[in-house]
Amino acid sequence: MNSESLSAQPPRTLVIASRESRLAMWQAEHVRCALHKLYPSCDVKILGMTTRGDQILDRTLSKVGGKGLFVKELENALADGRADLAVHSLKDVPMQLPDGFELTAVMEREDPRDAFVSNQYTTLAALPAGSVVGTSSLRREAMLRARYPQLVVKPLRGNLDTRLAKLDRGDYAAIILAAAGLKRLGLGERIRSLLDPEDSLPAAGQGALGIEIRAGRPELAAWLAPLHHAATAAAVEAERMVSRALGGSCEVPLAAYAHWHDGALHLRGIVATPDGQRVLTAQASSPAPDEARALALGREVATSLEAQGALDIVRALAAASADGAFSNPSAPDSA
Secondary structure (H helix, E strand, C coil): CCCHHHHCCCCCEEEEECCCHHHHHCCCCCCCHHHHHCCCEEEEEEECCCHHHCCCCCCCHHHHHHHHHHCHHHHHHCCCCCCEEEEEEECCCCCCCCCEEEEEECCCCCCCCCEECCCCCCCCCHCCCCCCEEEEHHHHHHHHHHCCCCCEEECCCHHHHHHHHHCCCCCCCCCEEEEEHHCCCCCHHHHHHHCCCCCCCCCCCCHHHHHHEECCCCCHHHHHHHCCCHHHHHHHHHHHHHHHHHHCCCCCEEEEEEECCEEEEEEEEEEECCCCEEEEEEEEEEEEHHHHHHHHHHHHHHHHHHHHHHHHHHHHHHHHHHHCCCCCCCCCCCC
C-alpha cells in the first residue's frame, strides 16, 4: 500500500509525547492544532513527561548522557506504544538518532536568531563595561566573549520563565535567549533587540520543530507528511551535518546556520573556544539543494573548519571535560 492510500485513511487517535515545560507543551499543542486541521475527526492527545535531562541540574550533560537525556523517555514512550509521535526543538535533538527511530517531519521555522533581553538597555553595545550577561549556551558565551570582552558572562539556568525572573530581580543586566521561544509563548515584547547572525550565529536547528516517530510506521509518516516544510528541512539538515561531522556536543561552542537567498542555500559554521579567544569560521552555498546536496553542503563547511583546526578544539574540550577541568552545567533549552 502506498503513502497516498495510507494518508487517505485518516487516523482515529494520535498521542504526542512531550516534555512538560511550558515551551515544550506549547510546541506539542502547536502540532496538535495542526493535526486537528488536517484530520478533524482525529482525537489528538498529549502525553506530558518529565525527562532525566529536566531533573538533573547540577552536572554536565556530557557526564550523564548528553542531549539524549531530554528525548530518551519520549523515545521509550514511542517504543512501547504509549505515544505515536514526539515533538522536539531540533536544537536539542542529538545529531544521531538511536536505531529504530526516525525524524519524519520538520516544521516551518520560527525566527532562528538570538534575542537580547534587558530591562534597562536596548542592545549589547549599550551595556556598560562590567555588566553581567546571562546565558545557558557555550555558543553564545564564546561569541559574547569574542565581541564584547568588557562584559561579564555568567551561567543562566532554568526554564524560560525562571530565566526571565532572574533578570527581573536584578541578577543580570541582560540575558540572551532564543527569539523563537519568546515569540511562541507570546513574550515577544520582552525582546529589546534581535542579534544579527553575523554577531551571534544560531545553533544548528534553532527555531525549528522536529517530529520523531518509531521507524517502520509508514502510515504514521504519511499522516505527518503535510506538516513537513522542505525548505526548513534542507537548511537544518545542512546545519546538523556540520555538528555531526565535527562531533559537536553541549561542551563545544559550535554554531551552524543556513538561510535561503535567491534560490540558493547559504550555510555558515563556527567553532570557538569558550573564552572566545579563537573563533574559526567557514561558509559555502548550494543552489536549490535536495537532501543529498544539503548534507554535502554541511560536510563542505565542516571540512573547511577541520582544515582550520576545529577538531583540535573539539578534542581539547572533550579531554578537559573528562578531566573535570571544564564544566558547563547548562542544559539544552529551546530558549
